[in-house]
Amino acid sequence: MFRTVIQWIFLAPRETEEFTIEPVIRYIGGKKVAVVRNHVGIYAFEDRCPHNGFELSRGKCTADGKAIVCPLHRFAFDLKTGRALTQGGVMRTFPLELREDGWYIGCERTEWGWFKS
Numbered sequence: 481m482f483r484t485v486i487q488w489i490f491l492a493p494r495e496t497e498e499f500t501i502e503p504v505i506r507y508i509g510g511k512k513v514a515v516v517r518n519h520v521g522i523y524a525f526e527d528r529c530p531h532n533g534f535e536l537s538r539g540k541c542t543a544d545g546k547a548i549v550c551p552l553h554r555f556a557f558d559l560k561t562g563r564a565l566t567q568g569g570v571m572r573t574f575p576l577e578l579r580e581d582g583w584y585i586g587c588e589r590t591e592w593g594w595f596k597s
Contacts, residue, residue: 481594482592483590485590486587487588488577488585488586490581490582490584491524491582492582493582494579494580494581494582496582499516499522500517501518503527508587509589511587512526512527513527514526518541518545521559523573524573524575525562525571526571526573529555530557530564530568530569530572531564531569536557536571541559545559546558553568557571558571559573561573
């Protein structure tokens, strides 16, 4: 029997100033993840445009801080939901959690075994 669980991985100290409006790259759980901080919040997303695989970290956030724009075809993706605002598919996003000791990113992992209901 398989189940999917969220594995929380430490990302950065609580008061980090490392994340800015310019995407910062991290390799988390075998994935290339971009992290941005703007006046709306902190967001993490897979550094890959769902339309053609181009690096979204080379793009820019919109003025309202709600989306990232792929620099290749100018498709915009909502930073919170990953949904395309124009066209281009759905960008994979990752949940973030602020704890006492810092920021954690949630990565899905599939486990196999016998689990209690």
